[in-house]
Amino acid sequence: MRIRLKIWRQENEHEPGKMMSYTLEDINPHMSFLEMLDTLNEQLLKDGTRPVEFDHDCREGICGQCGIMINGRAHGPLKNTTTCQLHMRTFTDNEEIIIEPFRASAFPVKCDLKIDRSAFDRVIQSGGFIAVNTGQAPEANSIPIGSPEVEAAFDAAACIGCGACVAVCKNSSAALFTSAKIAHLALLPQGQIEAQTRVRNMVNQMDKEGFGHCSNTEACEVECPQQISVLHIARMNYEYNKAQILKK
Amino acid sequence: MLDAKIPAGPLEEKWNYYKTHAKLVNPANRRKLDVIVVGAGLAGSSIAASLGEMGYNVKCFCFQDTPRRAHSVAAQGGVNACKNYKNDGDSVYRMFYDTIKGGDFRAREGNVYRLAACSASLIDQAVAQGVPFGREYGGYLNNRSFGGVQVSRTFYARGQTGQQLLQGAYQALMRQVGAGNVQLFARHEMLDLVVIEKKARGIIVRNMDTGALERHGAHAVVLATGGFGKIYYLSTLAMGCNGSAIWRAHKRGAFMANPSWTQIHPTSLPQSGEYQSKLTLMSESLRNDGRIWVPVNKDEQREPNQIPEEERDYYLERRYPAFGNLSPRDIASRAAKERIDAGFGIGPLKNAVYLDFSRAIKDQGEDKIRKKYGNLFRMYEKITGVNAYLEPMRISPAAHFSMGGLWVDYELMTTIPGLFALGEANFADHGANRLGANSLLQASIDGYFIAPYTMANYLADEIKAGPIDVRHAAFAAAEENVQQQLHLLMGIQGNLSADHFHKALGKILYDKCGLSRSKDGLEKAISDIVALREEFWQRLYVPGGYAINSELEKAGRVADYLELGELMCYDALTRNESCGAHFRTEYQTPEGEAMRNDQDFSFISAWEWTGAGKSPLLHKEPLHFEFVTPTVRSYK
Numbered sequence A: 001m002r003i004r005l006k007i008w009r010q011e012n013e014h015e016p017g018k019m020m021s022y023t024l025e026d027i028n029p030h031m032s033f034l035e036m037l038d039t040l041n042e043q044l045l046k047d048g049t050r051p052v053e054f055d056h057d058c059r060e061g062i063c064g065q066c067g068i069m070i071n072g073r074a075h076g077p078l079k080n081t082t083t084c085q086l087h088m089r090t091f092t093d094n095e096e097i098i099i100e101p102f103r104a105s106a107f108p109v110k111c112d113l114k115i116d117r118s119a120f121d122r123v124i125q126s127g128g129f130i131a132v133n134t135g136q137a138p139e140a141n142s143i144p145i146g147s148p149e150v151e152a153a154f155d156a157a158a159c160i161g162c163g164a165c166v167a168v169c170k171n172s173s174a175a176l177f178t179s180a181k182i183a184h185l186a187l188l189p190q191g192q193i194e195a196q197t198r199v200r201n202m203v204n205q206m207d208k209e210g211f212g213h214c215s216n217t218e219a220c221e222v223e224c225p226q227q228i229s230v231l232h233i234a235r236m237n238y239e240y241n242k243a244q245i246l247k248k
Numbered sequence B: 001m002l003d004a005k006i007p008a009g010p011l012e013e014k015w016n017y018y019k020t021h022a023k024l025v026n027p028a029n030r031r032k033l034d035v036i037v038v039g040a041g042l043a044g045s046s047i048a049a050s051l052g053e054m055g056y057n058v059k060c061f062c063f064q065d066t067p068r069r070a071h072s073v074a075a076q077g078g079v080n081a082c083k084n085y086k087n088d089g090d091s092v093y094r095m096f097y098d099t100i101k102g103g104d105f106r107a108r109e110g111n112v113y114r115l116a117a118c119s120a121s122l123i124d125q126a127v128a129q130g131v132p133f134g135r136e137y138g139g140y141l142n143n144r145s146f147g148g149v150q151v152s153r154t155f156y157a158r159g160q161t162g163q164q165l166l167q168g169a170y171q172a173l174m175r176q177v178g179a180g181n182v183q184l185f186a187r188h189e190m191l192d193l194v195v196i197e198k199k200a201r202g203i204i205v206r207n208m209d210t211g212a213l214e215r216h217g218a219h220a221v222v223l224a225t226g227g228f229g230k231i232y233y234l235s236t237l238a239m240g241c242n243g244s245a246i247w248r249a250h251k252r253g254a255f256m257a258n259p260s261w262t263q264i265h266p267t268s269l270p271q272s273g274e275y276q277s278k279l280t281l282m283s284e285s286l287r288n289d290g291r292i293w294v295p296v297n298k299d300e301q302r303e304p305n306q307i308p309e310e311e312r313d314y315y316l317e318r319r320y321p322a323f324g325n326l327s328p329r330d331i332a333s334r335a336a337k338e339r340i341d342a343g344f345g346i347g348p349l350k351n352a353v354y355l356d357f358s359r360a361i362k363d364q365g366e367d368k369i370r371k372k373y374g375n376l377f378r379m380y381e382k383i384t385g386v387n388a389y390l391e392p393m394r395i396s397p398a399a400h401f402s403m404g405g406l407w408v409d410y411e412l413m414t415t416i417p418g419l420f421a422l423g424e425a426n427f428a429d430h431g432a433n434r435l436g437a438n439s440l441l442q443a444s445i446d447g448y449f450i451a452p453y454t455m456a457n458y459l460a461d462e463i464k465a466g467p468i469d470v471r472h473a474a475f476a477a478a479e480e481n482v483q484q485q486l487h488l489l490m491g492i493q494g495n496l497s498a499d500h501f502h503k504a505l506g507k508i509l510y511d512k513c514g515l516s517r518s519k520d521g522l523e524k525a526i527s528d529i530v531a532l533r534e535e536f537w538q539r540l541y542v543p544g545g546y547a548i549n550s551e552l553e554k555a556g557r558v559a560d561y562l563e564l565g566e567l568m569c570y571d572a573l574t575r576n577e578s579c580g581a582h583f584r585t586e587y588q589t590p591e592g593e594a595m596r597n598d599q600d601f602s603f604i605s606a607w608e609w610t611g612a613g614k615s616p617l618l619h620k621e622p623l624h625f626e627f628v629t630p631t632v633r634s635y636k
Helices: A033-046 A118-127 A147-157 A164-168 A175-186 A194-210 A219-223 A231-246 B011-021 B042-054 B091-103 B109-127 B161-178 B244-251 B284-288 B315-319 B327-342 B358-364 B367-386 B438-467 B475-489 B498-514 B519-539 B551-575
Strands: A003-009 A017-026 A068-070 A095-101 A109-113 B034-038 B057-061 B183-184 B188-197 B199-207 B213-217 B220-223 B260-266 B290-295 B355-356 B393-402 B417-421 B603-608 B617-622
Touching: A017 B393, A033 A164, A118 A175, A118 A194, A118 B161, A147 A175, A147 B161, A164 A175, A164 A219, A175 A194, A175 A219, A175 A231, A175 B438, A194 A231, B011 B091, B011 B109, B011 B438, B034 B042, B034 B199, B034 B355, B042 B057, B042 B161, B042 B183, B042 B438, B057 B161, B057 B188, B091 B109, B109 B161, B109 B438, B161 B183, B161 B438, B188 B213, B188 B244, B188 B475, B188 B551, B199 B220, B199 B475, B213 B475, B220 B438, B244 B417, B244 B551, B260 B284, B260 B327, B284 B367, B290 B315, B290 B327, B327 B355, B327 B393, B358 B367, B417 B438, B475 B551, B498 B519, B498 B551, B519 B551, B551 B603
Parallel strands: A003 A095, B034 B057, B034 B220, B057 B183, B220 B417
Antiparallel strands: A003 A017, A068 A095, B188 B199, B199 B213, B260 B393, B290 B355, B355 B393, B603 B617
């Protein structure tokens, strides 16, 4: 198939970027989307021009490193699918595909489609953990947890940290990402001791990083490749309010 | 002579003896000691976090944009641990025996026993961190059986055990970063090791965003950089996985052990075209209900469902009636290759075999199959566009795990004092074939429970060393060395991409140093790799500059692969026997089974770098079996 591409090209963080057009002939519909970009890059390299930089690593949908806006949708048109799991058969012959980086002021563009998501690391550093040192743990079965409770915690823990939720949000809010970690740990007995300091610190850090507020459009859940539910945001708000009321 | 430093005494007392006699560093002195950790997957994050908690000054480096991306994240099935929660007769000894037998008796008894003995603590640690392992309705932890062992000792978090264990370690690491005990350097790649007076004293890294080279000094350096299966280009590994850190350490004096032992996983999705970058793994559990076959006729044109039962060759059931479709990974992969090479492969490239669920669906009903494997069938459809409830899956073998790696002693220290290797980057515990669900285990145990003790034993003698001065001539020389290589790569200005050479190397290795090897093939592979390497240094093209440049990153990695690949072939060539993943066609029984030679090859091959263009030097570490007797692995 023939594919017409418009791709955001930006030399570095400081210089302005622009959309550039490329055409690829003979694209195999079984190719993955990133393999299509590999093919484009091979062609650019043959022409002596700089290939398109994009983030990717595992290419099996679990590492969270890939992520671009494809025709205005985070990770492209399919539901619950990361960019690396998208295939060219989803597109039609001679279709124009517009490719841009995830955009948010907390995610500065570094080069072309590559962005800086280190803000997420700092949100986790502020409290996204259970404070247990190596060696302190009690016997695993001494903390019984009901199967439904642990499955609910898992639903939140499944987040891959790709940032699609931020990219798709009109406020660039990281509420889904942050709340998923808060919910994961708050739903487990091990995580409850620090629940109040955790939620306060993580919410403050999220604000400090320049992410916007949540205005409940729920677009994040629609675009999340891991189907993380917006109900975690409600839990985060509940935990936050509880922590503020009980604050000593 | 290589000394593995395994403590004498009964098997079950070795590690306790070591721990109670190892030197300690008192908390006030830990602040005076700097440690570098390269790699932030399960092994790297767990050692960096543990050392940070203890009060050492830690710097942790990774090439990804955050440690949570490391490829430990992709492990699906589970993690083995001997808890005996099922009351089904598991014990540390049984787990030890299963692992050493699975490795075809090519691992050290002392190391493997320690792995099994420490396994239970990992589950405790992970649960305390909040890892949501599968539970029973009473609230207690569940396990399943995995990889053909007779007990249930595999703990799992849905099909994402690696992701959840990594998050536990990542969160522990982030906590230490937040507390200021660990400095994190994401998007940094290690390009050289600095050795001063025979001790590892630091590294040279490149900031992949700015292109700047940096010097970092420390009293000990840990390499936890994972496996190098990506050398085959098409593999189940992530695109960025590489062997550069361990290879550059090798060129500074660290020996490489058993580098040719690569596990080729039997149930991956086949290559569908030249453009392909990655082979996705389908969980091995599918073989519990799927039947593997190829057509009896070589030039079969019909769709699989049109081929009648009597014209199908269920070759695993035919060759291994006792284990059939559940034969171990090395056996199943080799049998598939045998059929594909003989011309019976299926699919447009004739490079796959069928994995058929029609009988299971008929016997058990589609609902039951959906319940067991629904997510895998969905994943298969997502990638291939084919509904596997209606027609068989196509699968083929893919390079997966490096059993080989840097040679380490019982303390996980390489042949360079002060340089440690953890997780898949070392060679230590899996012998010639790794058992399923043991990789997450080994990475975690190395980082949480072994290296904190053995590194303290080394660091105790470094307290008086004082801060490491990065203005030392050895740092300058190493930085110069890196700078020169980068200039060389950028300066070739040929017309072929790094991927071009990587694919060509992968093809050579798959053909001649993959599932089966022969003397002639390996000799040919060595000369082919040498020729390819020469072409690389003449015709490579790296566009762009020194700041963010994926092509430059790839070029450096492929340059290392082109040397490592040659060493793999030497390693396979000198081992005149078949064991585990290493199958030499000259050494097989008349029925085509592997023939191990304990008389002559019961040793670990440890290779020394002797210089560019020179043959590597082989050192042998003999394996002593005091507690078990090596037997023939039979799955007939």
